[in-house]
Amino acid sequence: MKFVVDSFGCRSNQAEIQEWIIELEKLGYELTTSPAQAVFGILNTCSVTEKAEKDVRRFVSKAYHNTRIKWLIAGCTVSQDKTVLSHKYKNYFFFDNQEKKRLVQAVCEIFPIDSHMIFHSSFRSRVFLKIQDGCNFRCAFCIVPSLRGKAQSLSKKDITAKVRHYAALGYREVVLTGINLSSYGYDVFPRETLLGMIEEIQHIRGIEIVRLSSLDPRFIKYSFVKELSGFSKVADSFHFSFQSGSDAVIRRMNRGSKSADYLKILAHFRKFFPEANLGADFIVGFPGESEREFQETVKFIQVSPLNYLHVFPFSPRRGTKAAILEPLPAEMVRARALELKELGIQMKLDYRDRCRDKVFTGILIEENPNYALVITRNFLSVRIPPVRGYKKKKLSVRVEGVINENLCEGKIA
Numbered sequence: 358m359k360f361v362v363d364s365f366g367c368r369s370n371q372a373e374i375q376e377w378i379i380e381l382e383k384l385g386y387e388l389t390t391s392p393a394q395a396v397f398g399i400l401n402t403c404s405v406t407e408k409a410e411k412d413v414r415r416f417v418s419k420a421y422h423n424t425r426i427k428w429l430i431a432g433c434t435v436s437q438d439k440t441v442l443s444h445k446y447k448n449y450f451f452f453d454n455q456e457k458k459r460l461v462q463a464v465c466e467i468f469p470i471d472s473h474m475i476f477h478s479s480f481r482s483r484v485f486l487k488i489q490d491g492c493n494f495r496c497a498f499c500i501v502p503s504l505r506g507k508a509q510s511l512s513k514k515d516i517t518a519k520v521r522h523y524a525a526l527g528y529r530e531v532v533l534t535g536i537n538l539s540s541y542g543y544d545v546f547p548r549e550t551l552l553g554m555i556e557e558i559q560h561i562r563g564i565e566i567v568r569l570s571s572l573d574p575r576f577i578k579y580s581f582v583k584e585l586s587g588f589s590k591v592a593d594s595f596h597f598s599f600q601s602g603s604d605a606v607i608r609r610m611n612r613g614s615k616s617a618d619y620l621k622i623l624a625h626f627r628k629f630f631p632e633a634n635l636g637a638d639f640i641v642g643f644p645g646e647s648e649r650e651f652q653e654t655v656k657f658i659q660v661s662p663l664n665y666l667h668v669f670p671f672s673p674r675r676g677t678k679a680a681i682l683e684p685l686p687a688e689m690v691r692a693r694a695l696e697l698k699e700l701g702i703q704m705k706l707d708y709r710d711r712c713r714d715k716v717f718t719g720i721l722i723e724e725n726p727n728y729a730l731v732i733t734r735n736f737l738s739v740r741i742p743p744v745r746g747y748k749k750k751k752l753s754v755r756v757e758g759v760i761n762e763n764l765c766e767g768k769i770a
């Protein structure tokens with residue numbers, strides 16, 4: 358029986374979707390990209406911004422009126438509004454963040470199958486693994502702690518078992534994700550650490566690359582970066598949740614850091630990972646953000662060694678501290694977001710340009726008659742001439758040109 362998937366929001370949501378896919382494939386269900394062939398669909402939803410939530414609602418409404426697929430819908434938007442959604446979309450199945458643990462079981466009950474054949478997609482080489490959920494912070498703009506609860510880490514034993522299983526299925530890269538990944542291990546006894554977990558994973562046979570999703574600057578010390586650089590399989594790409602480069606805005610966001618701390622962190626990464634692709638999240642148009650404060654963020658980005666940006670226009674989330682503050686005019690927020698997005702594109706192009714004539718290792722993720730695609734350790738997509746027999750293999754590529762901000766071209770080195 359075939360199914361489709363879709364996901365909105367963060368990498369933790371993607372990680373959950375991937376776990377469900379792997380579980381369902383093991384049970385004999387088959388993933389398809391063709392809605393016409395699918396009997397059911399699984400959607401993981403996001404409420405982190407107003408736009409994300411609107412996109413989810415639009416998606417559900419369109420699916421409900423235009424397809425015969427029955428959707429199982431999980432995640433933050435459901436936690437936010439389950440009663441209304443279940444009432445409106447009567448044939449769909451809704452799982453809030455507490456209930457989604459039983460989603461796979463629900464699929465088996467609602468759409469039972471006999472077959473025990475394992476359909477395993479052979480081209481996937483990268484798997485997202487959520488090792489932590491929830492968050493103990495209360496950033497002024499963020500609804501996530503209310504929807505996902507306190508920080509909880511998966512046990513080391515469970516994580517290594519999952520990674521071994523993925524390695525046996527042929528995955529070569531594991532992306533560790535969490536709602537607040539950096540806090541991994543703080544809630545378990547005896548205390549675990551993210552570094553300890555990475556060390557454990559990188560010894561698992563078959564895994565070539567361990568990539569980290571967003572890191573919280575409040576947890577990053579010089580010693581963390583130094584120790585991380587000693588792990589041979591850690592990917593050369595790092596992402597930070599900075600949110601602003603203005604001290605006053607960071608304080609009002611209730612994030613307890615300073616932009617100078619951020620610059621120090623970036624300097625540590627540059628020292629130990631000189632070629633790394635460094636990126637960060639920024640929210641623009643936080644209530645009260647003056648033109649001067651916005652320009653402080655722009656200046657911060659310009660003097661930093663960052664190579665790309667994820668830009669989010671502020672949107673108030675009901676139930677957060679920031680939701681009751683006077684919002685900035687929408688046009689101003691849009692214009693600031695656009696300015697940073699354009700800056701981010703230029704930064705990506707500059708970084709890729711500096712990568713020309715350099716050699717990077719990566720995994721070949723796609724082979725077709727016209728070209729092959731390699732994702733490098735520093736997270737470049739490099740198109741190379743067609744090759745055979747390298748699928749999911751580690752190889753080195755020389756970057757020879759930049760096609761656009763998301764794609765380079767090169768050849769096997």
Ligand code: SF4
Nearest residue numbers: 492494495496499501
């Ligand atoms: S650290 Fe802040 S932004 Fe991140 S999940 Fe926790 S409360 Fe939200």
